[in-house]
């Protein structure tokens with residue numbers, strides 16, 4: 351069983367997770383690097399983190415990318431649909447936070463079907479647009495973990511689709527896909543980690559999303 355720790359520490363930040371695989375990775379950066387780095391150091395030498403994988407480019411998930419990149423030396427991975435959105439205040443919704451979007455270089459553009467080798471485990475990349483054009487979920491098939499970004503949240507909640515490039519029709523299709531998956535634990539981009547009947551929670555998200563079609 352792979353160890354996963356939530357390492358984001360600031361209120362309103364998107365959740366950042368550390369995966370303690372042979373080749374450690376962080377999923378999402380949040381907005382405030384310092385609390386996250388403090389939490390990170392409790393578990394690992396930051397320099398050992400090989401990848402910083404972003405579920406999408408929104409500011410509350412990526413504002414801390416440059417500082418985290420500096421602290422870890424990790425490669426940055428982001429959906430190929432969103433590489434061109436980096437640094438754009440509107441597309442990253444940085445304007446909603448009264449901030450400007452930081453610039454950073456994406457080392458590996460991600461796309462549907464890619465498998466990320468973390469040594470002892472593999473993360474499958476699922477392109478799940480709707481909340482944003484290049485939103486992804488990451489699935490770990492051994493322990494059946496789903497890093498769901500802002501596509502689905504616990505208790506039937508869903509990502510909003512009224513932001514730049516969002517689409518309710520696409521979100522419904524993306525969630526339909528997730529309902530067919532065997533998920534034991536969901537690591538959402540906001541709210542708490544859950545292992546309580548996750549497929550039923552995702553089904554509830556699907557019903558909720560369909561009401562907006």
Ligand SMILES: [Zn+2]
Nearest residue numbers: 406408481500
């Ligand atoms: Zn978002």
